[in-house]
Amino acid sequence: MTRTHLLERPAMKQSASTLEALRKSLDRALKSGAYRDKLGLERSVEISDLDDFRHLPFLTKDDLRRHNPFGLCCADEQEIVRIHSTSGTTGEPVVIPYTARDVETFTTLMARALSMAGMTDGDRAMVTPGYGLWTAGIGFQAGVERIGACAIPTGPVAMEMQMTFLRKMSPSYLIGTASMALLLGETLRREGLTPRLKGAILGAEQWGERRRAVIEELLGVKTFDIYGMTETYGPGIAIECACQEGLHYWDDLFYFEVIDPATGEVLPEGETGELVITTLVKEGLPLIRYRTRDLASILPGRCRCGSPYPRISRVLGRSDDMITYRGVNLFPSAVEKLIAEIPGLGSEFRIVLTTEGGKDCLDIDVERSGDGGDEPARELARKMKMTLSALPRVKLLPPGGLGRETKKTRRVFDNRTK
Numbered sequence: 001m002t003r004t005h006l007l008e009r010p011a012m013k014q015s016a017s018t019l020e021a022l023r024k025s026l027d028r029a030l031k032s033g034a035y036r037d038k039l040g041l042e043r044s045v046e047i048s049d050l051d052d053f054r055h056l057p058f059l060t061k062d063d064l065r066r067h068n069p070f071g072l073c074c075a076d077e078q079e080i081v082r083i084h085s086t087s088g089t090t091g092e093p094v095v096i097p098y099t100a101r102d103v104e105t106f107t108t109l110m111a112r113a114l115s116m117a118g119m120t121d122g123d124r125a126m127v128t129p130g131y132g133l134w135t136a137g138i139g140f141q142a143g144v145e146r147i148g149a150c151a152i153p154t155g156p157v158a159m160e161m162q163m164t165f166l167r168k169m170s171p172s173y174l175i176g177t178a179s180m181a182l183l184l185g186e187t188l189r190r191e192g193l194t195p196r197l198k199g200a201i202l203g204a205e206q207w208g209e210r211r212r213a214v215i216e217e218l219l220g221v222k223t224f225d226i227y228g229m230t231e232t233y234g235p236g237i238a239i240e241c242a243c244q245e246g247l248h249y250w251d252d253l254f255y256f257e258v259i260d261p262a263t264g265e266v267l268p269e270g271e272t273g274e275l276v277i278t279t280l281v282k283e284g285l286p287l288i289r290y291r292t293r294d295l296a297s298i299l300p301g302r303c304r305c306g307s308p309y310p311r312i313s314r315v316l317g318r319s320d321d322m323i324t325y326r327g328v329n330l331f332p333s334a335v336e337k338l339i340a341e342i343p344g345l346g347s348e349f350r351i352v353l354t355t356e357g358g359k360d361c362l363d364i365d366v367e368r369s370g371d372g373g374d375e376p377a378r379e380l381a382r383k384m385k386m387t388l389s390a391l392p393r394v395k396l397l398p399p400g401g402l403g404r405e406t407k408k409t410r411r412v413f414d415n416r417t418k
């Protein structure tokens, strides 16, 4: 399959055909009694326009958990060919059933995402995410193979092994988390090696522009932020193109809405809120208005790359990542953005909340980008006071001083007495 062919978009834009696609997905969902109860709906024709659709109740992770494993499954048992599971970082893991068509759709959308990042059949991609119950490893591998490129399925093995394959196999693409890319980049730099990578496709955690700049410099590559979750097949439902101005998503497979997380009201294009996803062709466990908890906006206008696929902004954080500190709401991504503006600071930081003498305290430990005095620390405290109304104690650490993760990097440590 050629790259142009993979990136072609099936015609589907008018609201009439969007409505038709949503109704089809609703019909699928209504096969499950639990879904019918949840939606308060018997037949999809009861939804006469998009406004009706916007009044349907949201589906939440708690709903999935409550009906785990197969309460919301909309396929016959024999139709299920595979299951995956969420990681269970925010509670009991949720099992997601896949039909053969779901597996095929996942492969197609992943191949499309990788093509968007410039991968062709001449490439070799090192796939470092986990295999097994998790969707990422097998999903990326299937996409790489569908393009006709070569997959090197290292999975999350020890760094030494990753380095061996980087050296011996000269992959042109690295696929993994931003934390993994950072660690690999720093290790390569220490060993004085220059990788021959073209691109790094990074996801599964929120990573800001400073971290991007550090990774791109260390690895000498362009990075592509990729988005998705187990509930939506897996990663690959949105990805950056070479313009790095938002992530293209596949509107022939998904219907995206952005809502005000407090009121549930649908927000207009350009406004940041919680991303709500409806799958259009998913069979095993279709999602109808699924609250992702991820904060982003739908970007207006067409991308400079010319792709007809619409875009969302990068994910700014999760609505449940919000820290409330002395009555002020604070997102780690906002802190990250301030750090990126201050010369002398690196990309890595940690927010620590404690209780001292009955009062909340906020400490920020941040790595320097090189040598220097304490001015960057004072600057960060000043900026946080000014823009976020929170005055932290800032401690500067040497580069690498916070240690490194290969999976997701934890930014917030809330040790307050509850």
Ligand SMILES: [Zn+2]
Binding pocket: 241, 242, 243, 248, 303, 304, 305, 306, 307
């Ligand atoms: Zn683009």
